[in-house]
Amino acid sequence: MVKKVLEQLVALQDLDMMISELEEVEKLGFEINGRQNLEEARTELVNKISRPLLYSYEKLKKRYKRAIVPVQNNVCLGCFQRVPTSLSVRGRDDTAVYTCEGCGRILYWLE
Secondary structure, X not given: OHHHHHHHHHHHHHHHHHHHHHHHHHHOOOOOOOHHHHHHHHHHHHOOOOHXXXXXXXXXXXXOOXXXXXXXXXXXXXXXXXXXXXXXXXXXOOOOOEEOOOOOOEEEEOO
16 A cells, blocks of 8 residues: 555656656747646646645655655665664565655655
8 A cells, every 4th residue: 555655656756847847948938738738647646645645745845856765775865874774674564654864755665
């Protein structure tokens, strides 16, 4: 269940980054089609994510470009601090959503 939620959050982050890139291109004077489709997909995805988790994501997104980052070799790839061993073991079980103790970003583990 948690793995599905994390996948939804990563997809939401990807959609937000695509929308942001489209806005930058539009500021340069180019007209891009498909923005409405991205925003509709984002709205549909937002409705599937729990409100507290969505609130945390939105708050982190204001502070960082990437609110959700992977952990590789027990290192948060957002702030490059080592994740405590106990958190690293629990995070691989996909029983809860964990955040980095260093930067506060939402974490997911790479296999």
